[in-house]
Amino acid sequence: MQAVQDKISGLRERKRADTHARVHSAAMALFSRKGFEATTLDDIAIAAGVSRRSLFHYFASKEDIVLSTKAGLGDLIEAAVARRPADEPLLAMAENALTDMASDFQGPGPRALARLIHDTPALRSGDQARYEALEGRLARAMAARKGLAPDDLQTRVVATTAIGVLRMATGAWLASDDERGPEVHGKAAFAALRRTLAD
Amino acid sequence: MQAVQDKISGLRERKRADTHARVHSAAMALFSRKGFEATTLDDIAIAAGVSRRSLFHYFASKEDIVLSTKAGLGDLIEAAVARRPADEPLLAMAENALTDMASDFQGPGPRALARLIHDTPALRSGDQARYEALEGRLARAMAARKGLAPDDLQTRVVATTAIGVLRMATGAWLASDDERGPEVHGKAAFAALRRTLAD
DNA sequence: TGCAATATCTGCACTCGATGCAAATATGCA
DNA sequence: TGCATATTTGCATCGAGTGCAGATATTGCA
Numbered sequence: 001m002q003a004v005q006d007k008i009s010g011l012r013e014r015k016r017a018d019t020h021a022r023v024h025s026a027a028m029a030l031f032s033r034k035g036f037e038a039t040t041l042d043d044i045a046i047a048a049g050v051s052r053r054s055l056f057h058y059f060a061s062k063e064d065i066v067l068s069t070k071a072g073l074g075d076l077i078e079a080a081v082a083r084r085p086a087d088e089p090l091l092a093m094a095e096n097a098l099t100d101m102a103s104d105f106q107g108p109g110p111r112a113l114a115r116l117i118h119d120t121p122a123l124r125s126g127d128q129a130r131y132e133a134l135e136g137r138l139a140r141a142m143a144a145r146k147g148l149a150p151d152d153l154q155t156r157v158v159a160t161t162a163i164g165v166l167r168m169a170t171g172a173w174l175a176s177d178d179e180r181g182p183e184v185h186g187k188a189a190f191a192a193l194r195r196t197l198a199d
Numbered sequence: 200m201q202a203v204q205d206k207i208s209g210l211r212e213r214k215r216a217d218t219h220a221r222v223h224s225a226a227m228a229l230f231s232r233k234g235f236e237a238t239t240l241d242d243i244a245i246a247a248g249v250s251r252r253s254l255f256h257y258f259a260s261k262e263d264i265v266l267s268t269k270a271g272l273g274d275l276i277e278a279a280v281a282r283r284p285a286d287e288p289l290l291a292m293a294e295n296a297l298t299d300m301a302s303d304f305q306g307p308g309p310r311a312l313a314r315l316i317h318d319t320p321a322l323r324s325g326d327q328a329r330y331e332a333l334e335g336r337l338a339r340a341m342a343a344r345k346g347l348a349p350d351d352l353q354t355r356v357v358a359t360t361a362i363g364v365l366r367m368a369t370g371a372w373l374a375s376d377d378e379r380g381p382e383v384h385g386k387a388a389f390a391a392l393r394r395t396l397a398d
Numbered sequence: 399t400g401c402a403a404t405a406t407c408t409g410c411a412c413t414c415g416a417t418g419c420a421a422a423t424a425t426g427c428a
Numbered sequence: 429t430g431c432a433t434a435t436t437t438g439c440a441t442c443g444a445g446t447g448c449a450g451a452t453a454t455t456g457c458a
Contacts, residue, residue, distance in 0.1 A: 011407070012454055040443065051408050053446095062444070088398045121328075128327030129320075132366075154391040160363035161392065166329075168359055192353040193360065197396040199288045211425055211434070239414065250437050252417095261415070 018056050023048040027065045032112060036066070036120045063126050069113055070130065076101045081141040091157060093142055094162035095190045104171070104184040111174070118174055127164040135163045165189045222247040226264045231311060235265070235319045262325050268312055269329065273336040275300045280340040288356060292341055293361035293388045294386050301368070301382040310373070317373055334362045364388045 026047040030039040041062060045052040059065045080097035088096070117123045139159035143150050169186035176185070207277045225246040229238040240261060244251040258264045279296040287295070338358035342349050366387035375384070 011256075015454090016406085041445090042443090054407055056445070057406075060445095090395055091398070101408070124331075125324035125328040128331055129324040132323075132327055135211065135363075153388065154395050155276060156367060157388050157391045158395055161360045161365055164359035164363045166357065179429070189352065189356050193356045194396075196289055196353050196357055197393075199290075209426070214425090215435085240416090241414090252438070253436055255416075256435075 019048070019050060019054075023050065023058050024065060024069075025056060028113075031066065031116055036062075036116065057188070063123060066113070066116060066123055067126050067130060070127075073101075074134055075128075076104070077138050077142045081138065081145055083144065086119070086145050090142065090146070090158045091162075091190075091194075093145070094138065094158050095165075095186075097111060097138075097142075098162055098166050099183040099186050099190075102166070102186055103181055106181045114170060114174055118171070124182060131163055131167055134166075135159050138163060149179075165193065209392070217255075218247075218249060222249065222254060222257050223264060223268075227312075227315075230265065230315055235261075235315065235322060262322060265312070265315060265322055266325050266329060269326075272300075272329075273333060275303070276333060276337050277340045280337065280344055283344065285344050285346070289345070289357045290343065290361075290389075290393075291359050292344070293337065294336075294364075294385075296341075297365050298382040298385050298389075301365070301385055302380055305380045313369060313373055330362055330366055333365075334358050337362060341379055360392070364392065 023044065027039070027044045030043055030047060032042075041052050041055055044065075045055055048055075053190050059068060077097065080101045081093065083100070084093045084097055135156075136159075139152075139156045140150050142148075142159065143155045145154050146155075148155055165186060168189050169182050170183040172189075173180075173182040222243065226243045228237070229242055229246060233242075240251050240254055243264075244254055247254075258267060276296065279300045280292065282299070283292045283296055293313075308364075316326050334355075338351075338355045340347050341347075341358065342351050342354045347354055364385060367388050368381050371384040371388075372379075372381040
């Protein structure tokens with residue numbers, strides 16, 4: 001219905017996936033050229049060759065065209081947590097799972113997306129809200145991995161901290177002009193956190 | 200211009216402050232009765248006895264009517280940090296400053312505001328964005344207090360963590376039905392964090 | 399192949415938040 | 429009192445988002 005298609009059996013699903021991709025890339029191209037606010041839904045509809053009304057059959061909102069790109073993050077985090085040994089200490093588990101996942105986000109594509117979100121206030125608030133959701137996913141995944149209660153306080157605190165570090169690392173990655181991936185900045189931030197606690 | 204008046208000398212300033220307050224309380228009453236989305240700007244304008252157009256001379260947006268209530272938080276945090284001894288360890292400084300500040304937010308008023316924001320998705324994203332700004336304020340305040348560089352990594356990590364705890368504590372405070380203030384939940388979360396790091 | 403059931407696409411009308419502009423009104427001050 | 433300035437208001441307009449119903453395309457079945 002709203003997510004990317006899984007079945008590619010029929011012509012219907014194929015066309016739907018095609019249109020979804022066409023709308024998305026047309027919109028992203030316009031956003032990065034003219035900016036998010038200055039691009040209207042009419043612009044996107046024309047560029048993608050669909051009616052304005054149809055856009056809402058593919059994306060819940062203008063914001064969603066951009067932010068749905070990151071929709072898979074939660075699943076990636078869950079999978080990365082599941083790959084960690086269950087007896088790993090909480091903070092190490094969070095750090096290793098997130099840096100594992102973050103290393104997949106290299107290159108110009110993810111960077112352009114992150115920059116667009118970072119530079120557009122309207123997108124930033126929505127993005128923040130998604131980070132909050134990620135905290136919950138990470139906390140529940142770690143609790144499950146370690147056999148703790150889903151609302152375990154310690155686990156949630158660690159999850160909040162780790163996602164906070166992820167946000168910081170993303171910011172540092174965008175600010176830096178070198179070629180290092182976001183996971184390098186994440187490692188540095190986690191190291192600083194450990195240093196603090198060993199005062 | 201946009202903030203609450205400081206000069207109350209002339210009639211003009213007094214009337215402006217009055218209208219500001221009248222609009223704000225009329226809006227909050229409607230929001231808590233009918234909900235945020237279901238309340239239109241026309242409803243608010245009529246209830247406050249001003250024109251719809253004038254609302255935008257007092258608040259930047261509908262969201263801002265609610266979220267500007269928390270506008271003073273940043274200054275409160277800065278002030279609370281300034282009151283801490285400069286040689287206090289970073290994490291303790293953040294914890295003490297925030298719990299100091301949080302203890303002022305007791306009672307039904309702050310709770311209703313927090314609940315409204317918590318229960319309204321549109322307000323929640325904007326609120327998240329404000330937390331991000333608070334992280335920056337807290338980090339800079341602590342760095343200044345301790346004579347560190349404003350972008351010191353360790354300080355920023357601690358600030359991010361502490362604001363994360365503040366968010367968690369606010370959630371726990373809303374979820375609990377007892378009379379304890381948010382600072383109690385904050386203390387518990389900080390304790391859990393310390394426990395984790397002493398694994 | 400033809401046809402009915404079903405899913406998708408589109409246009410239309412409408413609501414609501416937000417903004418620019420200029421006229422009307424109120425206030426401050428000499 | 430009267431001029432300069434700030435505030436309020438109405439009006440027109442834009443753009444996002446939604447409900448609805450008819451048009452169009454796809455699928456599965458006879």
